[in-house]
Structures are given as C-alpha cells and as structure tokens.
Amino acid sequence: MINFRIIIEQPVIGVLYSLQAKDGSPLDPKCSRKGEALVFDFQVRIGPGPKFFGDQVRREGPVRRFVYIRVGQLAGDPSSPWSRRMKIDIHDIRNDLLEGAGSSGGVIETTVIGTAEDGTPPCATVRPTGRRIVEREGRTFRPGLGCLSGRRRQGARAGVDCVD
Numbered sequence: 613m614i615n616f617r618i619i620i621e622q623p624v625i626g627v628l629y630s631l632q633a634k635d636g637s638p639l640d641p642k643c644s645r646k647g648e649a650l651v652f653d654f655q656v657r658i659g660p661g662p663k664f665f666g667d668q669v670r671r672e673g674p675v676r677r678f679v680y681i682r683v684g685q686l687a688g689d690p691s692s693p694w695s696r697r698m699k700i701d702i703h704d705i706r707n708d709l710l711e712g713a714g715s716s717g718g719v720i721e722t723t724v725i726g727t728a729e730d731g732t733p734p735c736a737t738v739r740p741t742g743r744r745i746v747e748r749e750g751r752t753f754r755p756g757l758g759c760l761s762g763r764r765r766q767g768a769r770a771g772v773d774c775v776d
Contacts, residue, residue: 613655613666614710615719615748618679618700620650621741623726624733627694628687632680634667638688650726652681653719656702658710664702677703681724683733696735700724709745718745 620629623644630641631652642650656666664677671677678701684694700722713720723742728734 613657614713615717616654616656616679616702617719617721617746618652618681619721619723620652620681620726621723622647623650624731627684627692627733628689629726629733630682630687631668632670632682632697638682638686639668641682641688654679658714662707662710669702670699675703676701678737681738683735694733696733698724698726698734698738699736700738700740705743709743712745716745717748719748720744721746 618631623629625644625647628638628641628643629650629652630638631654633639640652644650654666654668656664656669658664668679669677670680678699681698681700682688683696683698684692686695686697702722705720709720712718721742721744722740724734724738724740726733
C-alpha cells in the first residue's frame with residue numbers, strides 16, 4: 613500500500629469538500645473557514661503495470677484511474693448551491709514517485725486548486741499544480757480520516773472538520 617494525500621489549496625470558503633467512499637458516499641467531509649488548505653489522506657494498492665486499486669480509486673476505461681473529491685451537496689451539505697465532483701487523475705503519476713513512496717514509506721502528495729476561475733468550486737478533471745513525496749512525520753496519517761497541519765475544530769455541521 614502506498615499513502616496518498618490530496619491537498620486542496622484555495623478552497624471556496626465555507627463549502628464542504630470530501631473524498632468519495634467506496635460506496636459513493638461522502639468520506640471525511642471538511643470545509644475551510646478562512647481559505648486554508650484542506651487535506652485528504654487515503655491508501656492505494658499498486659499492481660504491475662502500474663495498476664491502481666483502493667476504496668477511493670475510480671476507473672474509466674482500461675488505463676485511467678482517478679480519485680473523486682465531492683463538493684457541496686455531494687459532500688453532504690444539502691444547503692449548498694453546488695453539487696459537483698472534482699476528478700483527480702492518479703494513473704499518470706511518474707514511476708519514480710511510486711517507487712520512491714513505496715520504498716521509503718513516504719506519502720505521494722498531490723496539490724490542486726479548489727476554486728475555479730469564476731470563483732466557484734471546480735468540477736470535472738482538475739489538473740494537479742504539484743506532486744511530490746513527503747515524509748509521514750509531522751502529520752498524523754489516518755486513512756479516511758485525513759489530517760490537518762493546522763488546529764482542528766468541529767464544524768457547524770455534525771462530523772465536519774473545519775480549519776481555523
């Protein structure tokens with residue numbers, strides 16, 4: 613298993629974002645109160661090819677593999693004006709990153725921008741602005757529960773972590 617982390621920089625303030633669980637429901641929903649980055653951690657099994665497998669991995673055709681970030685209503689906020697999913701490709705991760713994370717136990721960290729040019733949450737395929745291997749130290753890695761480098765607090769909606 614390889615540890616993955618998606619960082620959503622510049623999320624739309626007050627809008628709920630989450631991973632998509634295996635059953636298609638929201639997983640680890642959180643929002644930003646002041647524009648702070650949101651962090652989602654999960655694990656992926658890598659097979660020969662490479663092929664990608666895991667509860668958060670979705671497939672499209674024989675090669676494309678990606679992770680959905682649910683936004684607004686799809687992330688569990690029925691009052692949100694948005695009902696979107698961000699599609700973040702993982703099948704195009706370089707082999708040196710996969711091998712490096714696998715041998716070091718590091719985390720493949722992918723950064724995306726969480727606000728589209730029109731100021732709303734993005735949808736469809738969102739291209740990473742960065743991808744690297746980071747140490748697991750300094751942050752607690754908890755698949756499906758995520759981690760934040762800042763202070764955590766309970767959000768206005770039950771079960772939602774917001775960053776102050």
